[in-house]
Each structure stands twice: as C-alpha cells, then as structure tokens.
Amino acid sequence: MGDYWSYLMSASALLLVFEGILPFLSPDLWRRAVMRLSEQSDQTLRVFGATSMGAGVFLMVLLHSGILS
DSSP states (O other): OHHHHHHHHHHHHHHHHHHHHHHHHOHHHHHHHHHHHHTSOHHHHHHHHHHHHHHHHHHHHHHHHTTTO
C-alpha cells in the first residue's frame, strides 16, 4: 500500500510542475485563458472535466496494462 501513496504523491508533484509551466513562461496568455474559461457555462466546464478525467483513466489503464511500456 505504501507504493501507491508514493505513486500518488509523485503524480501530484508532476501535475503541479505541468500546471506551473504556462503561468511561468507566459503569464499574460495564462491569464487570458483563465478568463476565457471563467466565461464558459457550467455544462461546458463539466464536459471538459469529464473528458479530461476519462482521458486520464484511459491513459492509466494503457500504462498499467503494459501496452505503452
């Protein structure tokens, strides 16, 4: 069970690195993107979130099944 927590923390750390790249490199572009996202409807954001989660789960299944390794 300890390995799972290590993987989760590593994945969370990597997510933070990726999330920080755009605001670090181009704060103005990031600010405009966030402003455009804030103007979207709740339904659009939910579809985007669900699609993103689905893609993440699909990628994890591929990685753990050995197809991508």
